[in-house]
Amino acid sequence: MQGRHDILGTIAWIVLWAVILGCNRSADSTADSAASSPETSSQAAVESSAEIPPEETHRSGDASKSTPPPESTRLARLPAFDQFDASTLLGESLVEDELQEGWIRLFDGQTGMGWNVVGDANWSIPEPGILRVDAGERGFLCTDLEWRDYELRVDFRADPSTNSGIFLRTTPRPGDLTTECLELNIAPADNPFPTGSFVHRKRLEPEQLGPFDPTQWHTFLIRVIDRHVEVDLDGRRIMDLDRIPVARSGHICLQHNEGRVEFRHLQIRPLGLDALATDDGWEADWEKTVREGAQMEVTGSDRGLHIVGGLGQLQSRQSFGDFILQASYQLARPQVNSGIFFRCIPDSMLDGYECQVNHATVDGDPLRPADGGAGAIFRRQNARIVIGDGTRPTYLTLVAQGPKMSTWVNGIQVVQFTDQRPAHENPRRGLRLDPGPISLQGHDPTTDVLYRFIRVADTP
Numbered sequence: 001m002q003g004r005h006d007i008l009g010t011i012a013w014i015v016l017w018a019v020i021l022g023c024n025r026s027a028d029s030t031a032d033s034a035a036s037s038p039e040t041s042s043q044a045a046v047e048s049s050a051e052i053p054p055e056e057t058h059r060s061g062d063a064s065k066s067t068p069p070p071e072s073t074r075l076a077r078l079p080a081f082d083q084f085d086a087s088t089l090l091g092e093s094l095v096e097d098e099l100q101e102g103w104i105r106l107f108d109g110q111t112g113m114g115w116n117v118v119g120d121a122n123w124s125i126p127e128p129g130i131l132r133v134d135a136g137e138r139g140f141l142c143t144d145l146e147w148r149d150y151e152l153r154v155d156f157r158a159d160p161s162t163n164s165g166i167f168l169r170t171t172p173r174p175g176d177l178t179t180e181c182l183e184l185n186i187a188p189a190d191n192p193f194p195t196g197s198f199v200h201r202k203r204l205e206p207e208q209l210g211p212f213d214p215t216q217w218h219t220f221l222i223r224v225i226d227r228h229v230e231v232d233l234d235g236r237r238i239m240d241l242d243r244i245p246v247a248r249s250g251h252i253c254l255q256h257n258e259g260r261v262e263f264r265h266l267q268i269r270p271l272g273l274d275a276l277a278t279d280d281g282w283e284a285d286w287e288k289t290v291r292e293g294a295q296m297e298v299t300g301s302d303r304g305l306h307i308v309g310g311l312g313q314l315q316s317r318q319s320f321g322d323f324i325l326q327a328s329y330q331l332a333r334p335q336v337n338s339g340i341f342f343r344c345i346p347d348s349m350l351d352g353y354e355c356q357v358n359h360a361t362v363d364g365d366p367l368r369p370a371d372g373g374a375g376a377i378f379r380r381q382n383a384r385i386v387i388g389d390g391t392r393p394t395y396l397t398l399v400a401q402g403p404k405m406s407t408w409v410n411g412i413q414v415v416q417f418t419d420q421r422p423a424h425e426n427p428r429r430g431l432r433l434d435p436g437p438i439s440l441q442g443h444d445p446t447t448d449v450l451y452r453f454i455r456v457a458d459t460p
Contacts, residue, residue, distance in 0.1 A: 089109070090387065092411070094267075098411065106267060107131060107264075109125075113416055114406065114413050115143060116172065117140075131254070131262060131266075142170075142172045142251050144416060146249045146250050147249060149225045149457075150269060150270050152221075152222040152223075153220070153266070154220050154222075154267075156219075158260060159259045161259050162258065163258050164256065164261040166254060167182065167253035168229070168246075168252060169247045172251060177200040183199040183200075184239075188214075194209065196208075201241065202241060209233075219265075220233060227243050227244050228241065249459065270324045270397075272457045273456055275454065278451055282305055285317055285318070288314055289313050290310075291311040296311070296312030304330075304450045305451040307447060307449050310444050311349075312442040315439045316437045319435040320343070320436070321400075321436075322458070323456055323459055324397070324459055325454065326453075327395075330392065330449070331389075334358075334390050334391060335359075338443055338449040339357050339358075341353065341438065342398070342400060343434065345425065346436060350441060352427055353405065354377070355375065355376070356371070357441075357449065358372065358373070359373070359389050361386050374388075374414070377407070383414040384414055388410060394409065403420065404417070405417045405419070
């Protein structure tokens, strides 16, 4: 009898664990389905920009498929990427002058897209446009991407006793402040490095700071080029350091040390980008290829590079691996289909990652891109929102950094994607990190797009 009870007990335990595992799998499946539904629901009948192998006819790479970051770097206390008010987000598009200069928003005002938390502090968005922290362990809110040469603009205000700072060219957990990274301090006058000082680099004396009420909004404008850094506070130059030892590139981190601090209007302008020709001398930088039987016309002028028809491409004569690209384009109609391909296989027709250039929506809903949406990494991750209709000058920023790819349209981030597939020579089939040409696409006979400028900087 005892042997029989043992057998029955064993069977009961097996059944119990099967139920538990089944429930977990069901919950995981439901969560994956819910997370990926915005992407699959926006799939349109319009097919890929170029011929896609049968195994590549699905869209992958949405946030639900990505390996979550460790608890110490997860944005657990900030809204998820899809929790935003669309009309408010659309209203955060930058003005024309800022876009022409290359500015983009690092903080969209509503979500934690583009940021990671390091440590366990109570980072929050208490109202649209404001980042706040005032309690928890010491740590950072850190950009997902690394940045090299740039201008950074940020507003801040703090309690009088607050000790905080802005870290530049840093790792998520900063190293040696004297040789590896920079900390622009936000701290009281009795601190060894008061507001405006670079910690362990240079102290800003109280008479240099002048009258200063930390509880009011103030603006830092920070310019970092190579080993030179300049800082303006409220429009007045307060720091100028040259030939400083510092990492060549790194993250931007907002610090929580002690006390309450708030940030807003975080914007960055990448520097050091070189223009690729879009005038009548375009052939110096591009080579035209057209699929047999197709027609694609290319005209360069002082207005830009006009591409009509397809299937074809303009492939850059230079190759780029990790880079920042900024472009302005204008479509004849929102439904016009083009794209900026990158890390392409040289001399191959559009075999690369594609940053989508298409503004079609389903029923006019910007949250339902008809074909991925402008800024999408096509067939990898849709744009979370379609910014504008593309028929006016539109500004695109694309950053490719190892397996990470992020895009902004009119200054608003629309994609944050990490390619976690196994490595493959062809990025249609797997992760490609090798440099390759950039290609501008003429998708079909209805393509009609004017690329007004294209600027690129290698960031190895």
